Every structure is written in C-alpha cells, then in structure tokens.
Amino acid sequence: MRSIPAPKTKRGLARRAKILRAAEEVIGQSGFSAATIADITRAAETALGTFYIYFTSKEEVFHELVLEMGRTTRASVTQAVAGAADRLEAERAGLRAFLSFVEERPALYRIVEEARFVDPDAYRDYFSSFAEAYADQLRAAAGAGEISEGDAEVRAWALMGVAKTLGERFVLWDDTPDLERVVDSAFALIRDGLAPAR
Amino acid sequence: MRSIPAPKTKRGLARRAKILRAAEEVIGQSGFSAATIADITRAAETALGTFYIYFTSKEEVFHELVLEMGRTTRASVTQAVAGAADRLEAERAGLRAFLSFVEERPALYRIVEEARFVDPDAYRDYFSSFAEAYADQLRAAAGAGEISEGDAEVRAWALMGVAKTLGERFVLWDDTPDLERVVDSAFALIRDGLAPAR
Structure with missing residues (x-):
C-alpha cells in the first residue's frame, strides 16, 4: 500500500x-x-x-488504525503487566487492561474485527504478533515454575480468545460494563480451570 | 425481513x-x-x-445462513456431548465437535463473523442463545459437583471465545489442522487452568 x-x-x-x-x-x-x-x-x-x-486512500487510513490498535493494546497490556509479581498476577492485570482499553476505544475493536474482511493481512499480523509475544511469556513463566507446563502457542490463542470475546460481550454490548466481575470470574477460570476441588 | x-x-x-x-x-x-x-x-x-x-434478497439468504450455522453447530455439539460421562468430558467433546465443524464448513464460520457487520441482530442472537444454553449446562454441572462453582455466564462466553479463536487460528488458517493437539492442549487449560501444581 x-x-x-x-x-x-x-x-x-x-x-x-x-x-x-x-x-x-x-x-x-x-x-x-x-x-x-x-x-x-x-x-x-x-x-x-x-x-x-x-x-x-481510505484503505490506508484503515490499515493505519489496525496498526495503531496493535501498538496501543500491546503498550497498555505491557504497562499493566509490568508491575505484576508473577505470571498469574500478570494474566489478571493484562485481561483487565485489555477490557479497559475496549471500554475506552470501542471503535478500534470493531475496526480490527472488520479488518478480517477489509485488510486480512493486517488482521492476521495483528493477532499473530501479539500471540507470538504472549506465547514467549507463557513459555518463560512455565520454565520459572510460575505456571504449569503446557502448549504455549495454543494457550496464548485460547487466552486471547477469552479476552476478545469477553470484551465484546461484557464491554461493547453492556451499557454499564462491570469489569471487576468479569475479570474476577474469568481470572478464576484461567487460574484454576473448571475441575472440581480434589 | x-x-x-x-x-x-x-x-x-x-x-x-x-x-x-x-x-x-x-x-x-x-x-x-x-x-x-x-x-x-x-x-x-x-x-x-x-x-x-x-x-x-441477498440479505435474506445471508440471514438464513447465520440461522443455519446456529442450528447446525448447536446440533453437532449437542450430539457430541450426549455420550459424555460428565461435564469435563463434555467440554472436551464439545470443543472437538466445534473445531471439526469449522473444518467442514469454513465458509459458515466467516459468514457468522461477517454478520457482526451485515446482520448484527442475527450475530448477537446466534452467540447469545448459544451462551444461554451453555451457561445453563455449566450451572447444572456445578450443582452436581462435576465442575467447580463459578460465574456460569462469564464462563460460557470465555469458553466460547476459546473455541472460536482456536477455530480461526488452528483450523481456518492451517492447511493441515492438527485437531488432536489443539483439543488436548486447550482442554488441559480448561480443566486445570494455568496454576502450577501445588
């Protein structure tokens, strides 16, 4: 372009x-x-x-907005996560930061989703580069014993899916989003899974 | 319409x-x-x-396809889950069935995502009605002690986000999807979370 x-x-x-x-x-x-x-x-x-x-062109502005969403979400999550004591705390802080970002910039969220159709390469790059960095962090955290061992790539995409879908349902669709409830409940699931206490 | x-x-x-x-x-x-x-x-x-x-009209065909995706994914997940011994096994079978469905009908996946822009009411209905039924099942399973207690609504949307995003990344984007790897890894996360063994 x-x-x-x-x-x-x-x-x-x-x-x-x-x-x-x-x-x-x-x-x-x-x-x-x-x-x-x-x-x-x-x-x-x-x-x-x-x-x-x-x-x-309009295409160029659109492309620029997708890149900006990439830079800005990453910066806001990185900043939120910087002070976390360990990876689990970082997961919680990162999810919270992402949902707050969706609340502040709802139009950007929609633009990135529309990029799937309007600018598919930018769409893929956005999620792939985020996922790659995320998987690296999960791998390092598993190495350090802060989280269990597991497939870091699948985990990164699964966790991005959680954040993205909760952002749409509980932030974009709700007139008065209750971020604390969503972060608490989702974090409990991310930390402990669904398995009953043994 | x-x-x-x-x-x-x-x-x-x-x-x-x-x-x-x-x-x-x-x-x-x-x-x-x-x-x-x-x-x-x-x-x-x-x-x-x-x-x-x-x-x-083209709008009517599109709408009909979104409804069909709703009926068909629900039927295929329900069928897959019917034989499961408990909710955890059902989660695994349901995820597998959904990813297989995406592999068989990739065009329908894209159509539902495009509905966010083309037919937003149908888009919302599709995910909301799926989530409602899903949350009911999670609530019942927690009541029966098959899974831990937790916010069933947030859980349902989070788990749908996992399935949806893994479907895009590891089925639509991959030339030779490795469903077993994805299902195994994602299910381990859904069951046990990220927390290290104590």
Whole structure:
C-alpha cells in the first residue's frame, strides 16, 4: 500500500492525528464501506482536500488504525503487566487492561474485527504478533515454575480468545460494563480451570 | 425481513437447499458485498430468476445462513456431548465437535463473523442463545459437583471465545489442522487452568 511519509511539523502531526481519530469514530460507527472520506474530514472539521495531504486512500487510513490498535493494546497490556509479581498476577492485570482499553476505544475493536474482511493481512499480523509475544511469556513463566507446563502457542490463542470475546460481550454490548466481575470470574477460570476441588 | 415460505415439494426443497449451499460458498469466499446473486445462481447451476422463487434478497439468504450455522453447530455439539460421562468430558467433546465443524464448513464460520457487520441482530442472537444454553449446562454441572462453582455466564462466553479463536487460528488458517493437539492442549487449560501444581 502506497503511503505518505509522516509530516515533519507539529501542526502537521496534529492534523494527521485529528484525521485518524475522526476516521476511528466514523469507520467504527458506520463500517468501512459506508464511511466516506467526506464523513471523515467533516468529523475532523477540516477540508476534504486536507485528507490527501496525509493519506492516499481510505484503505490506508484503515490499515493505519489496525496498526495503531496493535501498538496501543500491546503498550497498555505491557504497562499493566509490568508491575505484576508473577505470571498469574500478570494474566489478571493484562485481561483487565485489555477490557479497559475496549471500554475506552470501542471503535478500534470493531475496526480490527472488520479488518478480517477489509485488510486480512493486517488482521492476521495483528493477532499473530501479539500471540507470538504472549506465547514467549507463557513459555518463560512455565520454565520459572510460575505456571504449569503446557502448549504455549495454543494457550496464548485460547487466552486471547477469552479476552476478545469477553470484551465484546461484557464491554461493547453492556451499557454499564462491570469489569471487576468479569475479570474476577474469568481470572478464576484461567487460574484454576473448571475441575472440581480434589 | 420479508421471507418466502419454504417450498412444499421435494424438488423445491432440494433447489432451495442447493442455492443456500452455493450462497454459503460464494459469500464465504468473496464476502457479502462482493458476492452477487448472479454469482450464487451460477455456482448453483441454476437460472438467475430461480433465486427469487425461494428468496427475496441477498440479505435474506445471508440471514438464513447465520440461522443455519446456529442450528447446525448447536446440533453437532449437542450430539457430541450426549455420550459424555460428565461435564469435563463434555467440554472436551464439545470443543472437538466445534473445531471439526469449522473444518467442514469454513465458509459458515466467516459468514457468522461477517454478520457482526451485515446482520448484527442475527450475530448477537446466534452467540447469545448459544451462551444461554451453555451457561445453563455449566450451572447444572456445578450443582452436581462435576465442575467447580463459578460465574456460569462469564464462563460460557470465555469458553466460547476459546473455541472460536482456536477455530480461526488452528483450523481456518492451517492447511493441515492438527485437531488432536489443539483439543488436548486447550482442554488441559480448561480443566486445570494455568496454576502450577501445588
């Protein structure tokens, strides 16, 4: 995909960022096909032509938003997990951070899901690179005895599936999400599984 | 959505089913917007006009496919689970049945995911009704001591997230899916969690 180099001035960076935020809202709301560049520049309170100073197409803005979701979720989970005493505590903190992120940026969640159809390579890259880093951490934690041994790759994807689905059901669909309940219950399942006490 | 009553003759039922199968392939492959009714009737080896004997619109066919995914996954999971000795065994059998279903009908998986954007009510209904029945079973199993106590609703959605995400990653994306590996590893996580042995 052809793309325009990032602007060099502060003002340019701010205008590009404003267009991206507007695109996030508009595409998250209407979906990729229905959203027009005119809708985006209107929401950004800028002239239609300004869009083309920073982006070549709607596809490019969309792609950029998927990359941003990747960078931002990863940064917010990494930060949340940094202070955790061990991997189990990190699992809990990471899940909580992800659900909070979905609450703050619901449009980005929808955009990444729509990428499955609009920009499948970006969709795959987003989840695959997250999963790879996640599996590395699970492997290291099992090595250190902080969690049990197990297939780190399958575990990483399974746990991502938990976070993603709970985010949709209990954050996007609920008017007043109760994150504590969801994190507590899901974490109990992640830590101990379904097996009855022996 | 307006819909045409099901045909009364065997021949009519067979032709309607053939169009549905063709729609599943074509829409699963090209996505809802790109797929045309002409593509569908061509794949069904029938005249364009025949489509309108059975369906009013592409939207109606799509909706019908989402309903079918609901009926069929539920039937295949229920059947797989019927012989299980207890809930843990049922979890394993259900996960296996779902992944096999994704392997057999990959297009349906994509159609349900696209429903998030094309037919959001059908999307929600599909997952919500599945989750409700699932939570009931988890509640009953906890009552019977077959699994530990826990929030059945959060558990149901979390476990659906596991199945759905593993289906995408290890069935849809893999040329030669290794279902046994995925089922074994995921089931170990579902049963025992990540906690190290004490």
